[in-house]
Amino acid sequence: MDFHQGGWGMYPTAIAGVIAVAMAVAFARNPDGRRAALVRDLSRLTFLVGALGTVTGTIKSLTSLGDDTPVTYALIGFGESLNCIGLALVCMVLAGAIVAVGRIRSKGADLADPHAL
Secondary structure (H helix, E strand, C coil): CCHHHHHHHHHHHHHHHHHHHHHHHHHHHCCCHHHHHHHHHHHHHHHHHHHHHHHHHHHHHHHCCCCCCCHHHHHHHHHHHHHHHHHHHHHHHHHHHHHHHHHHHHHHHHHHCHHHC
């Protein structure tokens, strides 16, 4: 994944993704249903922004082609555009893994406390 190749769409994707991961860490430290919902919504936002960057990058790549331009250039542009959705997916996987750790920790704490039942 190359941040520069992804173009402008990488910036909002990175911002949304970093915030989603940060909120996942906050959830893992102190599991709360409201934080889990926020991480879920931020993960959706990250995906949507990454998809938007991919779509707009693909549109720009395809509309910039001339009549005599080889198809190879269209494929290169499409490949560069995929960096946006790639970054979004990486951020979503990280956030999801961190939330899972938080859920495991909270369930383990409930099981370790005999008065929690």
